[in-house]
Amino acid sequence: MLNLDDIKLYFIADYHLVKTAGKQFLPTAMKAVEGGVQMVQLRWKNAAFQELLNLALHTKAILPEDIPLIINDDYRIAFFSDSDGVHLGKEDASVREARNFFDRGSRKMLIGASCDNIREIEEAKRAGADYVGFGAVFPTETKKNAVRVREDEIKKAARIDSIPVFAIGGITPDNVVDLIRAGFRRVAVAGAIILSDRPASAASRFRELLG
Template sequence: MNTTCQLYLISPLDVSGDFPDRLARALDAGKGVVTAFQFRVKGIDDQHEAARLAEPLQAICAERDVAFIVNDSIALAKRLNADGVHLGQSDGEVKDARERLGRDAQIGVTCHNSRHLAMQAGEDGADYVAFGAFFPTETKETEYRAELDLLEWWYHVFELPSVAIGGITPDNCAPLVTAGADFLAVCGAVWNGDEVAAVKAFAKAMEDAPQPDPEP
């Protein structure tokens, strides 16, 4: 079981302009803390345009040994030779992603607040499961609210890593770490302000949080 929680950054919907510079600063500030970055853009049907936006971000991640994960699209992940893909419940099957992206790809699955969906994802061969939303969030509409006992149960029963998502900030993240989340997926709390200060604040909060109890 992992007792060191890490950050999983999710991109804002607009990754143009100076965003590549912001990403580089965030990753440099979070060296050893940020281990994954999810490329999440919506409303771009042209894969060429999505690939153009992704290219500099993917290079920044590669230089810093941070996993570059594509949201939703197995096809785009394959085109970019990304490190992995994150699948919502309607974005395709883990088995298909594995066949198309290879055995080394990191495949994550959104499981909302469902133990059943998470166990199914694990059986299907996912590399991690994502639970949430744990707090109110303005980043995306959320139908589901997850509770800390879900993370605690998963931590004590399964080896597969879990990601907590939804409205997570440096001020509220400690209970998620203590409950056993392996990763905190964050977006607005980093990109809506000073990304360097935010990442450093997360790192301190995660380090200061009590570690999960190894006994259920």
């Protein structure tokens, strides 16, 4: 299975946000990779199965082999597109359900889970998640119904070393410094890269700050 230890910058390639910004999806994803993102999540809410599968196949085909592709929500798409894993929100399938489905294949696939408190991180780990996204750590326009995490839990989450924890939600090059001071070394970013006039430069700046 892929090793997440060295992955610090996780790009959430949100299809709707890319289109709203008047950009093309695949070129935007590649610019982010050129800038230094180390893992890509394809997020396309409410897409038809075949539409999402086709985009997943095209995205997987153009990404460098060392850049994992994670599919948001649908573990079937992740499996049939030969992607590297799935990220599950609270309203999606359970971690155990996804793992049982993946076990029919010949390779271990990654499963990530969305969490907004320490208890949920612990539950996700026990259920078999390989990493978690923790947030929203800041106000975010990307996910309208995102729950802000408590400030005292941000430092607690940053200290967890039993499972990779990616801070997510409203993260920019300006405020990521606050997360780094709190102890975070992994972040997941959407808008700050997608909406930038220079996505590659935005990604590169995050990598510089994260070290």
